[in-house]
Amino acid sequence: MKQTETELPRVAADDPRLRDTDLRNSLITLGVLAVVLAVLPLVVNERIESILVLTLIFAIMGVGWNLMSGFGGLFSFGHAAFFGVGAYTNAYLVIEYELSPWIAMIIGAVFAAAIGTFIAFLCLRYKLAGAYFALATFAFAQMFLLLAQNLEFLNKTDGLSLPILGEESFWHMQFRQGNDWYVWIPSGLLVIALGITILYARSRPGRYVQAARDDEVAAASLGINVMRTRLVAVMLSCAVTAIAGAYYAQYYFFVGPEQAFGTHVSVQAIVPAVLGGIGTIWGPLVGALIVGPLAEYIKELLRDPPSYLEFLQGVSGLDVAVYAVLLIVIVLFMRKGIYGTLKDKITERKNQ
Amino acid sequence: MQKKLSLASAAVASCVVLAACSGGGGGGGDEEIVIGAVHPLTGALAGEGALMSAGAKLAVEDINEAGGIECLDGAQLSLSTGDSQGTAATGQTEAQRLVDSGAVALIGTYQSDVTQNVASVAERAGVPLVIDVAVDDAILEQGYQNSFRIQPNASSMGEDGATALEGIFEEAGEELSTVSYIHIEGAFGESVFSAFEEKAAADGIDVNEVTYAAANFSDATQVVSRALSSDPDIVVVTGYYPDSLLIASALQQLGSEVDVYGIANGAFDNTSFPGDAGTAGDGILSANYHYNMQNERVEDIRSRFEEEAGEPMETAAVLSYQAVEVIAEALQESCDTDPGAVRDAIADIEVDDPLLAFDGPITFGENGENENATVIVTQIADGQIQQVFPEEFKTADLTFPTR
């Protein structure tokens, strides 16, 4: 096995001459995004808010995954492990010690980062790359799933239910159903996660890890400690993903083994980034803006069947099937992701 | 600059999508009272979910045909369905959507984890949830004020199952000293089992526990031989449909002469089981909550259901029908379409002619559990499922021991 090369497509390193203006542009965009997200809950109804929250959780997961797998070039197929650790740590600490979710969330992120770093260290130490790295992370996520199902203190397959306080409290992150804070909090978390991505991608460790992704041997020969720079990316990635998990538990008041560690969770971390564009700052967000509402939108179109008989014969499952076809089509025809392709096109036009 | 542009266009696009979503969202007209039903309509449990949804729909049609809610000037009911896809998060989003579209009450959801989530939505929104099927005790242990369960919970089924089993042995004049109990891993199997074991141990019966995991369960031979290795007087099985079917045929293949008794079993009282199992199903007993075959109303509903849906109406679908009836009766009692008022009415309700074989009318205790929910024992005889125990629900005589 030659693991000197990662098998992820490379994203062309940004032209150094553009770097500073790029940073400014990115921060301006982030600011605009923050404003949009702040206003959005005021203008949409509750129903859409719940879709929005799900979309935001997807986006945070995607941003987290992208840090490690997009910028770091380590394709993780087991981000459910870190999402789940975040969710369970949050739920457990809130229930057992009545901690504030704000603190529990940070503890969960630190915990997930430690676990992720350990797993990544093992994999890198034994030179796993590409599909093998993906399978190893997948196996760890499955082990966490089985552990959660069997551990008494995590309530086995029952999962953990968070207590409902009955009064609104920012400190305990509990509000009346439909309170705008339920959108503002994940919006804030997403903006922070994106901010981390922007700054990290421009920082020295961030540039090193991208160099190591594009050519490990060259990077090492330039004196970059490849292992260490990669572990930094993993650490950030796991922490961000764990935050998404913690908020998931907090918003849904519940976390069980499947919700935390199921394979579909790992998939949900990957899909937004890939659809939007791997290794780009805005890709995961663009992807999440599509994935989050898409299933709901199709479902809405197909709802209200004329009579339940027809419904039984035909429509059950159609929404997911349509969603699947769209997924395939997007991956086939926009291989750099929607944002990546758009960005390329615009750059091309500019250069002409 | 290009980043801002593309981001802006993405934001615009998503706003369009979101706006389009909201367009179709509205519920029925003003005069219609909306009941929300959350069931797994896609995913692994889609088959059961679709039948339950159909059961609820039939109840709404029947009530409307009979003149709607009388005290509200014959207001008509309408059912809004939600698809949980078998996952807790989707179940919650769907429940929220139904509540936002003006549902006065919710029913659902078949799975315990999804129900737990929907119950938390109901609690925070102050809308009553009538649980048709969901077995886990934990759902109502949160002290929720807005959730009510019609079926017996896991531990009461375990306990009642043990009592009925002892009764059967006594009636047959046989001695019951050793039980081998095969159950699926996870909350459902474990809570039924531990309640059974507690009751059995108190009565001096030895219980040998054998567990299996639902994932990758494709061969029951080994599980069954573990169960038979302790030379039991009876094999008790708690599990879902496919695994119970495998267990029944493995018992036959191993030439077992021990009788089989299901508790809260997903297969043994299902109408397609005798056909699927063939001779392996003969004589199998099942203690479960069950629709009451002796009730003529049940017979009528089930035959009309089968005519329309083309599939037999199983107990789960009957429970969905029952859940809608409970809500309709609460609407009549409270004479109000405010969810809070409906909730209070459900808490005090007494439904006299339950469709299920229960000990008495449906009434809910402080904790939201139906106080008269219980199990009855059915047996497969000549490819038919018959009610055999206790005496008052009997449609055929108990054959025991069968082998």
Place this chain on the structure above:
Amino acid sequence: MPQHANAAESTSAASPWRQQARSPLLAAGIVILALAAIYLFGNRDSGLVTQSIVSGLLLGGVYALVSIGLTLIFGVLGVVNFAHGAMLTLALYFVYALTTSAGIPVYLSTLIAVPLMFGFGFLVQRLLLNKLTTEGSHEGPLLITLGLQLLIVNTLLMVFGGRPVSVPGSVDGSLRVFGAVATYERLIAFFGALLVAALLTLLLRRTSFGMSIRSVASNAQGAALVGVNVGRVYAMTFGIGAACVAVAGGLTAPFTSLTPTVGESFTVLAFVIVVLGGLGSVVGAITGGLIIGLVQTIGALYLPGTGALLLVFVVFVLVLLFRPQGLFGVRP
């Protein structure tokens, strides 16, 4: 870069074909010793152990059948085929439809399902995956097969509904081996797995087509230079993988309750087995399947339910870390 990616996998894919005689024998020896130890010191009823071994081997045969298809798809093409279990389900429903609506006996239906699934696999690779595979992309095929999995499962749901259905069996009865029970249907599946493995090994080793698969696996660019139609070989390989899954579906249909999601749990296990056995190694897939089957049933004697499965993943991670070429591969 793509040729690097393929070379990395094919070194381990190619070597078992040369070196496979010794390692499986060694593994078999270890397994037999372990089983003997369980009989002697395991503190479990010996009849029960025998039944567990028989059940484990028969279960392992089913796993092996499913994994043989994946070892080609993942081993040769490097495609993380997330739809593998869904393809199994598709094959099962093909057989179900043929037996129930056309009244064709189940094993004959299997023979019809094989070319159907071959065509399906061929088209999937040709139309959806080839371009991405030749580029050496991992996440592209993974996402495509993920979409495919959702599509297959939900299309089956639309057509057949979600209630469990069963295929009428054609061979009743069972055999007693040292007091343990083995049904004929499971024995047929078991020996069917061995037969498929033998045929496939012959195909890969003795035919010119097998030669081209191996050459593409070890160096796609080189193979293309000497005139091999790489795209076509890829498509044929995926087709053969799908055909193996069709055999697996047909042979397991008589004792499986069919739901649209029945195959999903096999996806994960098949990956474990394929890596355990060594990518591209047919013998490895058989041995890996049998070992995992035994670990599950024997493990169940000591660990409740999913505990045995946890053991499987621990073994998997250890193999990935310390012997990524698989138990029967040779470290390059």
